Amino acid sequence: xxxxxxxxxxxxxxxxxxxxxxxxxxxxxxxxxxxxxxxxxxxxxxxxxxxxxxxxxxxxxxxxxxxxxxxxxxxxxxxxxxxxxxxxxxxxxxxxxxxxxxxxxxxxxxxxxxxxxxxxxxxxxxxxxxxxxxxxxxxxxxxxxxxxxxxxxxxxxxxxxxxxxxxxxxxxxxxxxxxxxxxxxxxxxxxxxxxxxxxxxxxxxxxxxxxxxxxxxxxxx
Amino acid sequence: xxxxxxxxxxxxxxxxxxxxxxxxxxxxxxxxxxxxxxxxxxxxxxxxxxxxxxxxxxxxxxxxxxxxxxxxxxxxxxxxxxxxxxxxxxxxxxxxxxxxxxxxxxxxxxxxxxxxxxxxxxxxxxxxxxxxxxxxxxxxxxxxxxxxxxxxxxxxxxxxxxxxxxxxxxxxxxxxxxxxxxxxxxxxxxxxxxxxxxxxxxxxxxxxxxxxxxxxxxxxx
DNA sequence: ATCTTGGGAGAATGGTATTCTCCCACGAGT
DNA sequence: ACTCGTGGGAGAATACCATTCTCCCAAGAT
Numbered sequence: 001x002x003x004x005x006x007x008x009x010x011x012x013x014x015x016x017x018x019x020x021x022x023x024x025x026x027x028x029x030x031x032x033x034x035x036x037x038x039x040x041x042x043x044x045x046x047x048x049x050x051x052x053x054x055x056x057x058x059x060x061x062x063x064x065x066x067x068x069x070x071x072x073x074x075x076x077x078x079x080x081x082x083x084x085x086x087x088x089x090x091x092x093x094x095x096x097x098x099x100x101x102x103x104x105x106x107x108x109x110x111x112x113x114x115x116x117x118x119x120x121x122x123x124x125x126x127x128x129x130x131x132x133x134x135x136x137x138x139x140x141x142x143x144x145x146x147x148x149x150x151x152x153x154x155x156x157x158x159x160x161x162x163x164x165x166x167x168x169x170x171x172x173x174x175x176x177x178x179x180x181x182x183x184x185x186x187x188x189x190x191x192x193x194x195x196x197x198x199x200x201x202x203x204x205x206x207x208x209x210x211x212x213x214x215x216x217x218x219x220x221x
Numbered sequence: 222x223x224x225x226x227x228x229x230x231x232x233x234x235x236x237x238x239x240x241x242x243x244x245x246x247x248x249x250x251x252x253x254x255x256x257x258x259x260x261x262x263x264x265x266x267x268x269x270x271x272x273x274x275x276x277x278x279x280x281x282x283x284x285x286x287x288x289x290x291x292x293x294x295x296x297x298x299x300x301x302x303x304x305x306x307x308x309x310x311x312x313x314x315x316x317x318x319x320x321x322x323x324x325x326x327x328x329x330x331x332x333x334x335x336x337x338x339x340x341x342x343x344x345x346x347x348x349x350x351x352x353x354x355x356x357x358x359x360x361x362x363x364x365x366x367x368x369x370x371x372x373x374x375x376x377x378x379x380x381x382x383x384x385x386x387x388x389x390x391x392x393x394x395x396x397x398x399x400x401x402x403x404x405x406x407x408x409x410x411x412x413x414x415x416x417x418x419x420x421x422x423x424x425x426x427x428x429x430x431x432x433x434x435x436x437x438x439x440x441x442x
Numbered sequence: 443a444t445c446t447t448g449g450g451a452g453a454a455t456g457g458t459a460t461t462c463t464c465c466c467a468c469g470a471g472t
Numbered sequence: 473a474c475t476c477g478t479g480g481g482a483g484a485a486t487a488c489c490a491t492t493c494t495c496c497c498a499a500g501a502t
Contacts, residue, residue, distance in 0.1 A: 132353040175436045185406040214435035215396045
C-alpha cells in the first residue's frame with residue numbers, strides 16, 4: 001500500500017509504457033511462433049515437429065522460444081486452445097441458428113465429430129490427436145482448453161432443458177461434458193482402417209444416435 | 222515339396238525339439254520382462270519407465286530385450302493386452318451372471334469404468350493411460366488389444382438385443398464399441414481435480430445413465 | 443579339442459528438448 | 473559522440489532415452 005502511494009503516477013505510467021511495449025513485442029513474437037508451428041503442422045500433416053523447426057521457420061532463436069513458452073507443450077496447448085476456440089465459435093454459430101434445441105445439438109455433434117476426425121488434410125486436422133497426448137501430462141490445461149467448446153454444448157443443452165427436451169434426471173452441463181468428450185474421442189478412435197469383420201469407421205450420425213438416445217429401450221433401475 | 226520329403230522325420234523332430242526349447246526359453250524371458258515392467262509401473266504409479274529400468278530389474282540385457290520385443294511399444298502393448306484381457310474376463314464373469322441383459326450391461330459398464338480410472342493405487346491402474354498414447358502410433362494393435370473387452374460388451378449387447386431390449390435401429394456390435402470406448406475415455410478424462418465450478422468427477426452411474434439412455438427425451442428426425 | 447553361436451555387458455549413436463555461454467547491436471544516459 | 477547495460481540472436485553444451493553395435497565368453501555341437 002505505502003509503496004503504491006509512494007510511487008507517483010508518472011512512474012507507474014512510465015513503467016506501464018515500457019511494459020506495454022514489451023508486451024506488444026512479446027505478443028508479436030508469440031504469434032510468429034504459433035504461425036510457424038501451424039504452417040509446419042499443415043505441411044507435414046502431423047504434430048510431431050521439433051522445436052528447432054519452429055524456431056528456424058519463424059526466423060527467431062531457441063532462446064527466444066523458451067523465453068516465451070515454458071516448453072514445447074505450452075506451444076501445443078496454445079495451438080490446441082486456439083483451434084478449439086475457433087471451432088467452438090463456428091459450431092455455436094451453426095447450432096444456435098436452429099430453432100429446435102435438439103436439432104441444434106445434432107448439428108453441434110455432427111460438426112464436432114467431423115472436425116475431430118484425424119484427417120490429415122483439413123485445416124483443423126490433428127488438433128485432437130495431441131489432445132489425448134496432453135490430457136495425461138497436463139490435464140488441467142487441457143480441461144481449460146476444452147472450456148469454450150464445453151460452453152457451447154452446455155448452452156445448447158440448457159436450451160434443450162429449458163424446452164423440456166432432456167431426460168429429467170440429467171444435469172445439463174455434465175451431459176454436455178460427456179457428449180463433447182465422447183464425440184471427440186469416438187472420432188479419434190474411429191479413424192483406423194477396419195481390419196476385417198465390420199469395417200469399423202463410425203459415422204457422425206451413429207454417434208449422434210448413441211449420444212442422444214443411448215442404447216437401452218427401457219430404463220434400468 | 223521335394224525338400225519336405227527329402228527331410229526325414231528325425232530331422233523335423235530334431236528341429237522341432239530345438240525350436241521348442243528356444244520357444245520355451247523365449248517365453249520365460251518375455252515373461253520376466255513383463256513382470257519387471259509390471260512391478261515398476263506399480264511402484265512408481267506411472268507408465269513412463271525407461272527400457273533400461275526394465276532390463277536392470279529383470280536381470281537381463283538390453284540386447285536380449287530388443288531380441289524379444291520390437292521396441293518399448295511392444296512391451297507396453299503386451300502389458301496393455303494382458304491387463305485388458307484379464308479385466309474383460311472378470312467383467313464377463315460378473316455381467317453374464319445377471320439374468321437381465323441390461324442389468325448385466327450396467328454391471329459391465331460400472332466395472333469397466335472403475336478399472337479405467339487412472340487411480341495410482343490399484344493393480345489395474347494406468348493401463349488405460351497409455352492406451353491413448355499408443356492409439357495414435359499403433360492404432361491397429363490397440364484395436365486388437367481392445368478386442369476381448371469389445372467381445373464381452375458385444376455379447377451382452379447381443380443378449381439384450383435378443384431380448385428386445387435395444388433401440389431397434391442399433392447394430393449391437395457398434396453400440397458395444399461406442400459404449401466401451403466412451404466409458405474408458407470418460408473414466409480417463411474425469412480423473413482430474415475439478416478446478417472450481419462443478420467439481421467435475423463423473424461417477425460410474427452417471428456414465429451408465431448416459432450410455433444407456435442418452436440425453437434426449439424424444440427422437441430427433 | 444576346436445568350432446559355433448546365443449546372449450551378457452555396456453559403449454556408441456541418434457534424435458530431441460532444454461539450458462547455457464558468448465557476444466553484439468542498440469538505445470539511454472553523460 | 474562515447475560509454476554502458478541489456479535484450480536477444482546463434483548455436484554449442486547438456487540431459488535423456490530409445491535403439492544399435494561391438495566385444496567377448498561360455499556351453500553345446502562336431
